[in-house]
Amino acid sequence: MDPIPVAIVVGSLVALIAMRLTRIGKRPPSLPPGPPTTPVLGNLLMFPRENAYLKFTQWAREYGGIFSLMMFDNPFIVISDPRYVKELIERKGGSVADRPASHLIDTVTEGKYLTFARYSNDWRTARTMLQKALSKEAVIQYVPIMQAEATQLLYNMMTKPENFFADTTRFGYSVSSTVLTGTRAPSSESPISKKFFHMIEEWSGLLEPGSQPPIDLIPILKYIPARWAKWKGLCADIRRQQCELYNGFVTMCEHRIANNLRNGSLLEGIIADQKLGNDKILIRGTIGAFLEGGTDTTSLFLKSLILMLTSSPEAQAKAHKEIDDVIGSDRLPVLEDFANLPYCQAIMKEVLRIRPMVPIGVPHNATKEEVIDGYVIPVGATVFMNQFGILHDPESYDDPDLFIPDRFLKSEYGTKPGVNTDVRGNEYHFGAGRRVCVGMHLANNAMRQNTMNFLWAFNFKAPTDPATGKPLPVDINNYSEGIATSPRPFKNIIEPRSPVHAALIRKELIAARPIFERYEHELSPEEAKYAASLGI
Numbered sequence: 001m002d003p004i005p006v007a008i009v010v011g012s013l014v015a016l017i018a019m020r021l022t023r024i025g026k027r028p029p030s031l032p033p034g035p036p037t038t039p040v041l042g043n044l045l046m047f048p049r050e051n052a053y054l055k056f057t058q059w060a061r062e063y064g065g066i067f068s069l070m071m072f073d074n075p076f077i078v079i080s081d082p083r084y085v086k087e088l089i090e091r092k093g094g095s096v097a098d099r100p101a102s103h104l105i106d107t108v109t110e111g112k113y114l115t116f117a118r119y120s121n122d123w124r125t126a127r128t129m130l131q132k133a134l135s136k137e138a139v140i141q142y143v144p145i146m147q148a149e150a151t152q153l154l155y156n157m158m159t160k161p162e163n164f165f166a167d168t169t170r171f172g173y174s175v176s177s178t179v180l181t182g183t184r185a186p187s188s189e190s191p192i193s194k195k196f197f198h199m200i201e202e203w204s205g206l207l208e209p210g211s212q213p214p215i216d217l218i219p220i221l222k223y224i225p226a227r228w229a230k231w232k233g234l235c236a237d238i239r240r241q242q243c244e245l246y247n248g249f250v251t252m253c254e255h256r257i258a259n260n261l262r263n264g265s266l267l268e269g270i271i272a273d274q275k276l277g278n279d280k281i282l283i284r285g286t287i288g289a290f291l292e293g294g295t296d297t298t299s300l301f302l303k304s305l306i307l308m309l310t311s312s313p314e315a316q317a318k319a320h321k322e323i324d325d326v327i328g329s330d331r332l333p334v335l336e337d338f339a340n341l342p343y344c345q346a347i348m349k350e351v352l353r354i355r356p357m358v359p360i361g362v363p364h365n366a367t368k369e370e371v372i373d374g375y376v377i378p379v380g381a382t383v384f385m386n387q388f389g390i391l392h393d394p395e396s397y398d399d400p401d402l403f404i405p406d407r408f409l410k411s412e413y414g415t416k417p418g419v420n421t422d423v424r425g426n427e428y429h430f431g432a433g434r435r436v437c438v439g440m441h442l443a444n445n446a447m448r449q450n451t452m453n454f455l456w457a458f459n460f461k462a463p464t465d466p467a468t469g470k471p472l473p474v475d476i477n478n479y480s481e482g483i484a485t486s487p488r489p490f491k492n493i494i495e496p497r498s499p500v501h502a503a504l505i506r507k508e509l510i511a512a513r514p515i516f517e518r519y520e521h522e523l524s525p526e527e528a529k530y531a532a533s534l535g536i
């Protein structure tokens, strides 16, 4: 061949490839705006490795309530404005009801873990079943055990106040475990719950953004041999632990059913009535989603509540007055009281506003192209609902980073005067659209009961500075990283408000024994002895 045309052909090919490559990572003009991209990588290098919600919120102030990031060629769309939540995630919910593909999650769960499952028949089957079982009406049956567990939490915090981190976690786990599997965890040292939390620690570590190689963006990484890919061993180990734990719960319920010892747990129903058919992997994935979704989130709320109350004697004083007027000190609060306690309601709403537990939600995936405000949301875009950004927008809230429950007395959504609230919701912490939290009614009951209980029972105080005798400042921004954020351990003083309150907590805990016993068939003799000794 003539050397000149060969050079031209090769040269043109190189130019074409170069042109293609420079287009990778570049933001198409049809997408919402966002930070400048670099060729090929897009915004990959500037994607925050920790506390993504803070960076997303900063970018939202710069680029608006809908902005985009390019991960190589994959667009991420970040929503930080209620208008777009309504428009895209709710009104056009069917187009973004999917979850992004995740090789790591699929390796562990075979794609059948409800929270991360694709928008599939398996997801529909499990979601429909749980939605029915956890409807507002259905969860009323779990109020007695939830209230009994909340009374134990008061007792634990009164007798060992320094242990409140572990005890709030125990509460979240025990309620979820009782409702789902029919077996409770009376102590934070309960063997099954310890195994569960060990697995959760590894599982959350695996899912921590940036902690593993970007396998979904560079699929060839899947084929790296296991000895060089630490994540493969980790996935196998987490899978083994989940199988052991969750299959163990199935066996436990089968045994109860066979021996006529049913105690009304959801899992007994799933097994006996074949609500998920015979699909053992789907059953395991549903158990996991329920227990994992219900445990941490509820207990993170309780830790944030304690932190915020410790920081605000003023809010406590107002709530104490309200509670003393409405309830008094001769009985514990019950759920029905919540409607008559506007200041306690304001405190709960403000904790959920200032510290939504899952600040950028669980990502959705677009399966149908949509156009919003002239911006194209393409098929395959990953959509984040930046709850933290919505709830900390200075255009909507005065002093958004301060804990000010009173804002919810002044307006329904706690927003500044003049803010348009036509499309605003009050429960962004639960996500939105077709994937909105399925456990929200169970969680709401638990959050309401504990908010009232804590305020009825205790004074939360900051420790005093030995040098000055004055209360030490409380850092309300000291939170951990991760998909769900937790206050880092902090010190405070938790004291019963009076001996009358203390005595009533003990009395109520002893009175709750018959409720607990229903869910204690499988406890070890040591655990059963410990449970029976509480309050005496």
Ligand code: HEM
Pocket: 114, 115, 116, 117, 127, 134, 176, 289, 290, 291, 293, 294, 295, 297, 298, 301, 357, 358, 361, 362, 363, 429, 430, 431, 432, 433, 434, 435, 436, 437, 438, 439, 440, 442, 443, 447
């Ligand atoms: C305060 C407590 C809770 C918070 C803040 C919370 C938050 C969330 C959020 C943000 C999502 C993702 C929603 C979305 O994709 O838009 C979610 C989903 C989910 N939550 Fe919760 N949750 C809580 C309690 C619970 C409880 C008690 C359970 C179990 C009984 C539970 C089970 C689930 C499940 C299974 C999903 C996945 C739903 C799906 O993908 O279809 N959550 N939750």
